Amino acid sequence: MAELLRFITCGSVDDGKSTLIGRLLYESKLLYADHLAALAADSKRVGTRGDDLDFALLVDGLAAEREQGITIDVAYRFFATEARRFIVADTPGHEQYTRNMVTGASTADAAVILLDARRGMLSQTRRHAHLVSLLGIRHVALAVNKLDLVDYSPEVFASICAEFRAFAAELDFDEVTCVPMSAVDGANVVAHSELTPWYDGKTLLQWLESVEVGDNATDGPCRFLVQWVNRPDADFRGFSGRVLRGTLRQGDKIRVLPGDRMSTVDRIVTMDGDRTDAPTGSSVTVVLADEVDVSRGDVLAMADDPPGAADAFQAHLVWLNEADLLPGRPYLAKIGARTVGFTADLPKYRIEIDSRRRAPAKVLRLNEIGVANVHFDAPVPYESYRDSRDLGSFVVLDRLTNATVGAGMIDFALRRSANVRWQQVTVDKHARAERNGHRPCVVWLTGLSGAGKSTIADLVEKALHADGRHTFLLDGDNVRHGLNKDLGFTDADRVENIRRIAEVAALMADAGLIVLVSFISPFRAERALARDLVADGEFCEVYVDTPLSVAEQRDPKGLYAKARRGELANFTGIDSPYEPPENPELRVDTTTLSPERAAGAVVTKLRELGVY
Amino acid sequence: MSLDHLDRLEADSIDIFREAVAESERPVLLYSIGKDSSVLLHLARKAFYPSRPPFPLLHVDTTWKFREMIAFRDETVARLGLELIVHRNPECVALGINPFEHGSARHTDLWKTQGLRQALDKHRFDLAFGGARRDEEASRAKERVFSFRTAQHRWDPKNQRPELWRLYNTRVAPGESIRVFPLSNWTELDVWRYVERERIPVVPLYFAAPRPVVDRDGTLIMVDDERMPLRDGERPTNELVRFRTLGCYPLTGAVRSAAATVPDIVEEMVVATTSERQGRVIDHDQSGSMERKKQEGYF
Incomplete structure (x- = not known):
């Protein structure tokens, strides 16, 4: 049986969760005298239990929490009994968390x-x-607490258990145990209570001490995650990392993923000397028999039973940030020891957690859970979350704020990601550039409505055309009549709008054209996506800078007036944000430059960039 | 064959060290000379062996540490061939800040909190390892393993990055930094059992010996040098004491104990009735004081 049990407690604010944990610490004699003295003083001062010890105060550490009387974050507690050591994750129960x-x-x-x-x-x-259940926990105890307040009624307990078991039957649990309890009185927390003579099952602590969680990671074929390439000198090249699953043995034939490089484990190195094997969970350094190229994030796996590598998956996503998950928006994902570009498709559905019903969704909001196809910009070694928490989980990071905005669990790889290969072409970009007499380029004009983007783009195209260059102009309004006529103006639709334009512009650049794109494109992240789609030096971001007041005064299409009257929702600058470029290739200030001069500046910039 | 409890703690900590180093530009290890720092350093050596730990050690000195601590520090870096940076807040040096005249709160803030911020800024470290454990104190129980700090070195407990699985987010903008706590899931007892198993050297002050102490408001303070002002009628007496935690000698209480070896200490701990930080004067300044210090950038 595992020596350490990590468990989580969950419940609503008033279910007495903190009291329970305080009680467990107290009963397992893990409270020191000075803690108890502080607790007694605090109980008198801010406690809710009169002169009795208020165990909740032990656990609610943060000052802010004491003020609000709630737990606001995950806290980890440690206690041990003769039988086992425990790490408790105490997590808040109210919905927004x-x-x-x-x-x-x-x-x-x-x-x-x-x-x-x-x-x-x-x-x-x-x-x-x-x-x-979703996070893969298979062993659950239902603590029916505050039984003292229903006179320790066996009927109440039985009926709650029956209801819970019926619900849990549809979830992925191996085991459900129900315990009748009163954390305040300590009934059935550690010892059986004489107040519940009708209950002869395990007390909560007995359950915690005996639950067999099984460690399925120790079985199965070996997986070793490379975290750091260890090169102290020219003679030693090892791969420092961790055995995620199975046992790594000297002499094992291994495959390096992604890809199909093969080698043999020559040495397993630690500061305490070489080993012949390393069991699940070990952090060691591996030396291979052959000179194969291995880098951080690669997985060494049993040669005859490797995991897959893919770049597209169906995944469960949990959204953790106030800013919605927008389909098509470029994010980063960290999976294993690798950070890659990440986008999600439109969610297939959102899961209503309470009812477990599926609901349609265009975005995922804070605390929502959904299922979507997701795309990484490079193949990654993976296993389904069900098979491996280590290789089946990822977190989503915001490219600009660096915040951890989402969490994902891989269901399976999409077949097409393993099958679709880029078509190799012989007439390539260079060949086309030779014939055209100029390099391709995407000239991306961004700015408020009425800033003058289309006027400037039109003038630039005329000038380039007269000069014998091959051009094409993609204009926001025109594209919305055709390719994007199914899209509206919500944030999610705007992202998809720009994603499509960026893809079209990239294809046209591949065809050798100088592509002029004239779009409000208010979000930095999407403009960064457009930039990422073409080669370095083939993207020229032009910030057509016009203050809102000036653009609104010009109002060539009467749109600002409409928006101000409330007839046009989500209008950029009015009730939808515009994020100005931080480092555009070119900024033109239309309050000081005429459209002709601005267009001239763009042409000059293209020359500087070496487009022709 | 499988890993026992200490093996698993060790493997988890090594995993954390490797992730942090692989994903940062200028890491540093905050070395405070105590038993936790000794374990931290031992784990860092294991994590990168046969390479040396690819970062320097930083000691934020207050000039009020026990003399034996400084001797141990210098002996340790010499023995292991490591780079050590010692930072003393120059303003504190100039003003002669000390706990007797300026009080423990101001002493700690200026020497340690401000000193640490100065040192991190000066060397532009973007990631700092520390030996804090979640079992030490209530606000530390909520600390992430990888804890984000703003460019002003502030910790915002309400705005921490969610930390799932073993997927640590190390990304920062220029000026921002990450504090990393590889011992997050260790308890004090784990630390001592590991010191015992791995035969890790620790400062001799942890072991009982006759030492000159005065009983000041119920706390046994060791008179480590002549700078300690004695009150009227106060006379140091030699008592058999040891320290459970080490810091500035005027702020660190000794405990009466005969535990002279690591096994003695482990045995004493199993029956202990007070927590290790009980001897720390600074934690008890005000209610919620550790949380406030952390928000301001204290470790």
Whole structure:
């Protein structure tokens, strides 16, 4: 049996979760005298239990929490009994903090779900059970707490258990145990209570001490994740990392993923001397018998039973940020020891956590969970989350703020990602550039409506055309009549709008053209995506800089007036943000430059960039 | 064959060291000379062996550390061939900041919190390893393993990055930094058991010996040098004491103990009734004081 049990406690604010944890620490004699003295003083001062010890105060550490009387983040607690050591992730129960629960559950092997016997199953309870199941926890105890307040009624307990078991039957649990409890009185927390003579099952602590969580990672074919290439000198080249699964043995034939490089484990190096094998969880350094190219993020796997490598997946996504997940928006994802570009398609559906129903969704909001196809910009070694938490999980990072905005669990790789290969062509970009007499380029004009983008783009195209260059102009309004006529003006649609334009512009650049793109394109992230789609030096971002007041005064299409009257929603500059470029290739100030001079500046910039 | 509890803690910590180093430009290890720092350094050596740890050690000195700590520090870096940066807040040096005249709160803020910020800025470190553990104190229980700090070195407990699985987010903008705590999931007892198993050298102050102490407001303070002003009628007496935690000698209380070896300490701990930070004067300045110090950039 595992020596260490990591578990999570979840429950609503009033279910007595903190009291339970405080009680477990107290009963397992892990509270020191000075802690107890502080607790006694705090209990008198801010406690809610009169002169009794308020165990909740032990756990609610942060000053802000004491003021609000709630737990606002994940806290990790440690205690040990004769039988086992424990790390408890204490996670808050109220709805807006789903992300904290998911965080706590991601490293837990078992869960204790609390509910208040007076109130029975709430949608919160269903939510917690569902999240716990989704994150791959298979062992659950339902602590039916505050039984003292229903006179320790066996009927109340039995009916709540039956309801929970019926709900849990559809979830992915191996085991559900129900415990009748009163954390305040300590009933059935550690020892059986004489107040519940009708209960002869395990107390909560007995369950925690005996639950067999099984470590399926120790079985199965070996996976070793390379974190750091270890080169102290020219004679030694090792790969430092971790055995995620199975046992790594000297002499093992291994395959390096992604790709199909092969070698043999020559040495397993540690500071305590070489080893012949390294069991699951070991952090060691591997030396291979052959000179193969291995870098951070690669996986060494049993040659005859390797995991797959792919760049597109169906995944469950949990959104953790106030800014919605926008389909098509470029993010980063960290998976294993690799950080790659990431986009999600339109969600297939959102999961209503309480009812477990599927609902349509165009975006994912904070604390929402959905299923979508996702794309990485390079193939990554992977396993399904069900098979491996280590190789089946990823986090999504915002490219600009660096925040951790989402979490993902891989269901399976999309077949097409393994099958679609880029068509190799012989007439390539260079050949076309030779014939055209200029290099391709995407000239991306961004700015507020009415800034003068289309006017300037038109003048630039005329000048280039007269000079014998091959051009094409993509204009926002025109494209919305055709290619993008299914899209509106919500943030999600704007992102998709720009994604399509960026792809079309990139194809045209591949065809050798100088592509003029005249779009408001208000978001930095999408302009960065457009830039990423073409080769270095083939993107020229032009910021057509006009203050809002000036653009609004010009109002060539009468749109600002409409927006101000409230007839046009999500209008950039009015009720939808514009993020100015930080480092454009060129900025033209239309309050000081005429359209002709601005166009001249663009042509000059293209020469400087070596387009022709 | 599988890993035991200490093996697993060690492997997790090594994993954390490697992730942090692979994803940062200028890492540093905050070395405070105590037992946790000793374990941290031992783990860093294991993580990168046969390479040396690819970062320097930074000691934010206050000039009020126990003399034995400084001797141990210098002996350790010489023995292991490591680079050590010692930073003393020059303003504190100029003003002669000390805990007796300026109080423990101001002493700690100026020497340690401000000193640490100065040193991190001066060397443009974007990632700093520290030996803090979640079992030490209530606000530390909520700290991430990889903890984001603003360009002003502030910790915002309400705006921490979610940390899932073992996928640590190390990305920062220029000026921002990450504090990394490889010992997050260790307890004090784990640290001592590991010191015992791995035979890791620690400062002798942890072991019981007759030392000159005065009993000041219930705290046993060791008179480590002549700078300690004695109150009227106060006379140091030699008592058999040891320290559970080490810091500035005027702010660190000794405990009466006969535990002279690591196994003695482990045994004493199993029956201990007070926490290790109980001897720390600074934690008890005000309620919620550790949390406030952390927000301001203290480790």
